[in-house]
Amino acid sequence: MVDLTLNTPPAMLADRFNTLRYDEDDHAVIVLDRRKYPFQTEFVTLHTVEAVAQAIEDMTVQGGPPLAYVAGLGFAMAVREATGTTAQQIAHLEQTAQRLLATRPTADDLNHLIPAALETATAALNADEDAFRQTLDYVNNEIQRGNDVSRLCGIHAARLVADGDRILTHCIAGAALCWMLWAAKHDGKQVTLIGCETRPYFQGARLTAACAKEMDIDFKLITDAMPAHLMSTGRIDKFICAADRITMDGHITNKIGTLQHAIAAHHFGKPFYVLGYDGPDPNTATGADIPIEERNPDEIFYARGEDGVVRTAIHAISGYYPAFDITPPHLISAIVTNRGIFAPNAIGDYFTR
Amino acid sequence: MVDLTLNTPPAMLADRFNTLRYDEDDHAVIVLDRRKYPFQTEFVTLHTVEAVAQAIEDMTVQGGPPLAYVAGLGFAMAVREATGTTAQQIAHLEQTAQRLLATRPTADDLNHLIPAALETATAALNADEDAFRQTLDYVNNEIQRGNDVSRLCGIHAARLVADGDRILTHCIAGAALCWMLWAAKHDGKQVTLIGCETRPYFQGARLTAACAKEMDIDFKLITDAMPAHLMSTGRIDKFICAADRITMDGHITNKIGTLQHAIAAHHFGKPFYVLGYDGPDPNTATGADIPIEERNPDEIFYARGEDGVVRTAIHAISGYYPAFDITPPHLISAIVTNRGIFAPNAIGDYFTR
Secondary structure (H helix, E strand, O other): OOOOOOOOOOOHHHOHHHOEEEEOOOOEEEEEOOOOOOOOOOEEEEOOHHHHHHHHHOOOOOOHHHHHHHHHHHHHHHHHHOOOOHHHHHHHHHHHHHHHHOOOOOOOHHHHHHHHHHHHHHHHHHOOOOHHHHHHHHHHHHHHHHHHHHHHHHHHHHOOOOOOOEEEEOOOOHHHHHHHHHHHHHOOOOOEEEEEOOOOOOHHHHHHHHHHHHOOOEEEEEOOOOHHHHHHOOOOOEEEEEOOEEOOOOOEEEEOOHHHHHHHHHHOOOOEEEEOOOOOOOOOOOHHHOOOOEEOHHHHHEEEEOOEEEEOOOOOOEEOEEOEEEEOHHHOOEEEEOOEEEOHHHHHHHHHO | OOOOOOOOOOOHHHOHHHOEEEEOOOOEEEEEOOOOOOOOOOEEEEOOHHHHHHHHHOOOOOOHHHHHHHHHHHHHHHHHHOOOOHHHHHHHHHHHHHHHHOOOOOOOHHHHHHHHHHHHHHHHHHOOOOHHHHHHHHHHHHHHHHHHHHHHHHHHHHOOOOOOOEEEEOOOOHHHHHHHHHHHHHOOOOOEEEEEOOOOOOHHHHHHHHHHHHOOOEEEEEOOOOHHHHHHOOOOOEEEEEOOEEOOOOOEEEEOOHHHHHHHHHHOOOOEEEEOOOOOOOOOOOHHHOOOOEEOHHHHHEEEEOOEEEEOOOOOOEEOEEOEEEEOHHHOOEEEEOOEEEOHHHHHHHHHO
């Protein structure tokens, strides 16, 4: 079923090592600025944990797995720089972990990677081993594992794609979306990807559009308010996006707007598939347990474009910017992971398959 | 029921004469540039029918009634300038009417006003009367009638507003929305207006926000992808917007996105009220009879802000920009007109009430 001869999709974002890495010469974390790509392909160099944390908070790096990897690389940097007794170093690293965990609350990847990195470093320090090397190796292995998960998830998802499909997506569904489109193309299926621009950061108009273009996949941009109309006029066949966290009972959280499109898909009888990467979060039972990040409403008063930023809202008003929403399992047709395709209510089976 | 002592709401857009008029000294049509207001309060001066038609096509003036009034004032200008025999003048005016009718297809106001203006001019020319004066008077009377309709529609709609309501709106619902909010405020009802920014032209972030601010109504801006999430978390009580056309069987068309919010409101059991101004179009039986304008997709590749325009989408991609969508009557709780509140399926009763 899985075609092992398939090459990595020719899209910058399909391989996480293209966008984030640890520089061992300079001892810095190098990250693609996702707020500007592909208008500008700019990498920022982060020399402190605080700079790493702020790059996550200010959306320089975005998406559950990428931001967790960057946090992990920043944590490895902290391990190298820690001084004092073993106990002092461990205490400092525990504080560092707290700072990184506090950056963004909704996606669960951070909650798995940082405690594991802390545990790796602590064990190495207690054993008087090379804690930096072991921590960095752990994080780099996680990045490679994430690439492998994306590949398998995307290839499984390609089974749900039919020749001629017009697929709605929202925000950027990451490496698994690239793999899905690439595998479908490899199988001779021609698809059109219909991407919501995704306010306020336009990830759809930039990142998703760039991925499709690099892979020569037909792409059509719409605004975030158009999916229901396109479904009502027969112009969308299915809705496929990613998830920042999946609960054990099949709720998913993803970029704000996903719920709206899922409700419309349900209303018009169109399937909604979630690219679920490495499955549910065993620590999150149901939707009510997901903390939804509320960002500074100032961010929705502006639009960043190719040549700069413009203010699009009048001054001296208030706004509200929840960054994610929660879609319940009854609105989801299937969740696709690296271990195959699951019914949302049975996503707990992920751990036994 | 209708409070006749209520003053005009202190919002620029609540009175159409504030934003469009015929200048009898210069013989030009003066129009507020709605693409820039309120960042810049710029009036453009249009000296030719072609300039009027283009100002409608390029969104300098927007909204079914306002653009119809501007077309009508442009038509009056053409009546004044027409030369030759009566037959030649009438033939020229018929062509002028066709040019103006071809500007934007979806809202029905243009389809009523321009043929009536042509009829007025033709009758005057045939009777050797002052055709310009009669045509201009007709159009100015229509603008005044529109103001009166907005006032009554808004005051009726205020009955559907409860103290403490958090009301979602989309795009700009015009003078009737101002009247509704003003009448509710006059009755001591405190409401919060939650406005979708409304891509690509940000009418919500500029025009609706400005109206609310001028009237000192609590306002909160969100992006177009957020309403379903706010409904799911109990932050929206009802959805109220305008309609560019209402069919005899209770379908409405309005700015793209309305359908999506109506489906979400239905899903979460929130009422959806339509500000229906002067009722249905007797010439449009049902939704399938409404022509949905598809605009140049280039328009969704940019964002215009306070200080200029930025390109927000990558280059060399395609897009799709239907400017309106159609919401069926079963998703609508009530349609409010100058003649009162109607069940959507009974909106045809408008003509006998």
